[in-house]
Amino acid sequence: MAGAEWESLEQCLEKNLPLADLREVKRILYGKETRELHLPSGAFEAASKGDFELRGYGFEAAEEQQRRPRIVRVGLVQNRTPLPTDTPVVKQVTALHRRIEAITEVAATCGVNIICFQEAWTMPFAFCTRERLPWTEFAESAEDGPTIRFCQELARKHDMVVVSPILERDAEHGDVLWNTAVVISNSGAVLGKTRKNHIPRVGDFNESTYYMEGNLGHPVFQTQFGRIAVNICYGRHHPLNWLMYSINGAEIIFNPSATVGALSESLWPIEARNAAIANHCFTCAINRVGEERFPNEFTSGDGKKAHRDFGYFYGSSYVAAPDGSRTPGLSRNRDGLLVTELDLNLCRQVNDIWGFKMTGRYKMYARELTEAVKPNYSPNIMKE
Numbered sequence: 536m537a538g539a540e541w542e543s544l545e546q547c548l549e550k551n552l553p554l555a556d557l558r559e560v561k562r563i564l565y566g567k568e569t570r571e572l573h574l575p576s577g578a579f580e581a582a583s584k585g586d587f588e589l590r591g592y593g594f595e596a597a598e599e600q601q602r603r604p605r606i607v608r609v610g611l612v613q614n615r616t617p618l619p620t621d622t623p624v625v626k627q628v629t630a631l632h633r634r635i636e637a638i639t640e641v642a643a644t645c646g647v648n649i650i651c652f653q654e655a656w657t658m659p660f661a662f663c664t665r666e667r668l669p670w671t672e673f674a675e676s677a678e679d680g681p682t683i684r685f686c687q688e689l690a691r692k693h694d695m696v697v698v699s700p701i702l703e704r705d706a707e708h709g710d711v712l713w714n715t716a717v718v719i720s721n722s723g724a725v726l727g728k729t730r731k732n733h734i735p736r737v738g739d740f741n742e743s744t745y746y747m748e749g750n751l752g753h754p755v756f757q758t759q760f761g762r763i764a765v766n767i768c769y770g771r772h773h774p775l776n777w778l779m780y781s782i783n784g785a786e787i788i789f790n791p792s793a794t795v796g797a798l799s800e801s802l803w804p805i806e807a808r809n810a811a812i813a814n815h816c817f818t819c820a821i822n823r824v825g826e827e828r829f830p831n832e833f834t835s836g837d838g839k840k841a842h843r844d845f846g847y848f849y850g851s852s853y854v855a856a857p858d859g860s861r862t863p864g865l866s867r868n869r870d871g872l873l874v875t876e877l878d879l880n881l882c883r884q885v886n887d888i889w890g891f892k893m894t895g896r897y898k899m900y901a902r903e904l905t906e907a908v909k910p911n912y913s914p915n916i917m918k919e
């Protein structure tokens with residue numbers, strides 16, 4: 536499986552396909568073409584100086600007579616952990632704060648209204664180790680921990696909504712840990728938090744050792760720039776998880792993730808995109824980049840030899856629209872900022888065409904699911 540040396544699917548297609556074929560392949564693989572955004576040259580200079588990729592795209596919606604366009608710019612950030620995993624905890628967190636601060640500065644110059652960082656962005660993705668210390672020391676309060684205060688500063692300074700996925704320690708309720716995303720309004724106020732609803736038990740992703748399935752349901756956050764929700768990583772494999780955010784009114788669903796090539800790379804371009812189509816909303820898939828090596832070897836009951844790393848986090852963050860179109864992905868191998876301009880009017884416009892909200896048989900599913908979860912349920916299979 537390719538590591539950092541293989542940049543991206545798009546780059547490979549562009550390098551190898553004749554132009555006419557490329558156009559058709561992109562039409563089928565990516566849907567209606569996204570427009571390239573003109574971002575300030577200073578932003579590209581800062582990105583190049585800071586050694587991260589910067590890309591900008593825009594989705595179009597039809598003009599309406601009764602509503603003005605509802606234009607929003609979202610920023611997706613993917614990054615490596617800059618320091619080795621055995622560096623003291625506070626040093627690692629501080630280095631990540633500095634990295635994200637620099638990328639957010641550039642996002643601000645690109646007019647980003649809502650920025651979202653990757654899953655558990657303040658730490659290496661150490662859950663594969665199943666060790667407690669030092670990894671649990673990365674956990675912090677979702678109300679007033681150092682990272683939340685840092686994000687509040689960013690939000691106020693840049694008039695930007697900040698979605699900050701962290702490892703939460705809920706000191707008021709038994710000191711327990713959660714995989715949480717905190718949504719901070721552009722005013723700097725904490726709007727609220729949401730917790731990862733589905734916890735993986737697959738390969739090295741043994742996160743249930745640290746935290747349980749979220750208990751906050753499917754909250755949606757009304758921001759100045761639209762209604763947003765956060766479906767954290769493994770939740771993207773669960774269509775009903777996306778559905779519930781959409782039923783609660785989400786227009787943009789962020790999917791901050793941490794996942795590796797051998798496990799999920801072929802699913803990645805499909806799942807968030809399919810969710811955008813099925814739920815008439817925008818989805819934003821974000822993945823971390825690179826390899827993280829841990830001091831001690833671990834195994835995960837999957838027949839693999841003891842090892843010290845997860846494999847390759849393949850980046851490839853992208854945005855998908857309700858009409859099924861999507862942006863190209865960021866690269867597989869570099870830190871990056873993807874700026875995407877959305878017109879939220881597209882959600883209703885596509886709903887009016889395809890009508891999935893109208894034709895969804897929610898009552899019937901609810902009735903049948905209510906039966907199916909009962910212990911004495913017997914599946915409705917017709918036999919000869």
Ligand SMILES: NC(=O)NCCC(=O)O
Pocket residue numbers: 654735740767768769770792793794795798799
């Ligand atoms: N972080 C996380 O939930 N990863 C699980 C693997 C995947 O969903 O691809």
